[in-house]
Amino acid sequence: MRNLLLPILLLISTEALALGWSSGGGELFLDASNPWFVRNTKSVSYCVRIDEANFGISEDRAAELVTSSFAYWTRFFATSSIWQNWGVAHQTFHRVNCNSLANADVTFLFGTLDPLLPQERKQLSTPERRIGIAVRTDYDLSTMRGRGFIYLSPQEGKLALKHGIGKIDRPWSYENGALVNLVLTHELGHVFGYRHDSTLFPMGERFTDDLLDPIYARAYAPISRALESGKVSELSSTLMDNCFEESEVQNVPENRSLLAFYGVREGSRCIRVVQAGNSLRVFSRVQPESAWVLTGTGLVEASTRKELAGPTIYIPPEQSALPREKQVFGDIRNSRYLTLPGGVIESATVRYQTVDRHVQRDLALVKSPLESHLSGFWNGISIPDALNASSFSLFTTVPGSSEKDRR
Ligand SMILES: [Zn+2]
Secondary structure, X not given: OEEEOOOOOEEOOOOOOOOOOOOOOOOOOHHHHOOOOOOOOOEEEEEEEEOHHHHOOOHHHHXXXXXXXXXXXXXXXXXXXXXXXXXXXXXXXXXXXOOOHHHOOEEEEEOOOOOOOHHHHHHOOOHHHOOEEEEEEEEEOOOOEEEEEEEEOOOOOOOOOOOOOOOOOXXXXXXXXXHHHHHHHHHHHHHOOOOOOOOOOOOOOOHHHHHOXXXXXXXXXXXXXXXXXOOHHHHOOEEEEEEOOHHHHHHOHHHHHHHHHOOOOOOOOEEEEEEEOOEEEEEEEOOOXXXXXXXXXXXXXXXXXXXXXXXXXXXXXXXXXXOHXXXXXXXXXXXXXXXXXXXXXXXXXXXXXXXXXXXXXXXXXXXXXXXXXXXXXXXXXXEOOOOOOOOOOOOOOOOOOOOEEEO
């Protein structure tokens, strides 16, 4: 049975719709946030369409980044045998031509809305106010298989993103498409069933918006490169690694506070925080070319664990009408909503002191499956890591071991 949602597009992404009004929730989700593909789908087609002149990168580069984003989620969902059972992101993804939206399961639109019908375009109302969006246009209730598109606004031209002041100019050209990679990965996260979740990289509600901020852009560019190379584990022990420009230390109080918080000596503008087991080491240096100097060490003390919820799969009633062997999750009984485990968040306290013992502080270390936060509280202000640092500890914890169902 086809559940054709056109012309009313089902907007999977909960990025605020520019309709002039918004709701505070209370809607029935049902299958709306199901992964587009589950374990009965073995192969997924996708196509790439781009307005090269206005978007900011070439078609070849865009296609490379699409491959990289698929690979990221494939690796992510391969970290647990529990996830393998649901078959999310376990498909093979192959590229096809892009003549219409019906051609491929997932159509990637870089700065062009060409394949959309006029009424479909209307549903997007003000695309220039969106950085990116994932839209499911069709969902087949019997096969539990979706179809749709991911659109990213171009940096130039008639559809150019209107991102307002303080944001990076020509964001997609920046560092060879580093930000495109991260926005794509965010939008694909929606395709694989994740809603916004600020504890999970890169699914925070404001993640794509923040990325266009020059400070974030610079901090995330190395992460984007690591994701693309598949070498995320190399970042695993580095919680923070950043060098500020001279002016960013002089003019941005938050940056000065961050350096002072760790007791970095006057004149140094680079900081690196590395974790190895139960110990934390903080290094600093005067500028990017000088040698790292050990500034302080920390000891990870108490630690607590909290299990996160992952994507939810709603099993449509149409499934129960099928003979059991034809049902996609026929082995699951008495459950309409399956909540996949999302991993474990570990929180720990860290006792930190500089090598000269002049500075002693308590830090909070929070690790989720794909990222870590290190923060502290000092002189009445909180010192976050996220603003200035590529604070990532990828694949450091494994997803929770229990499966959770709820009706
Ligand atoms: Zn989103």
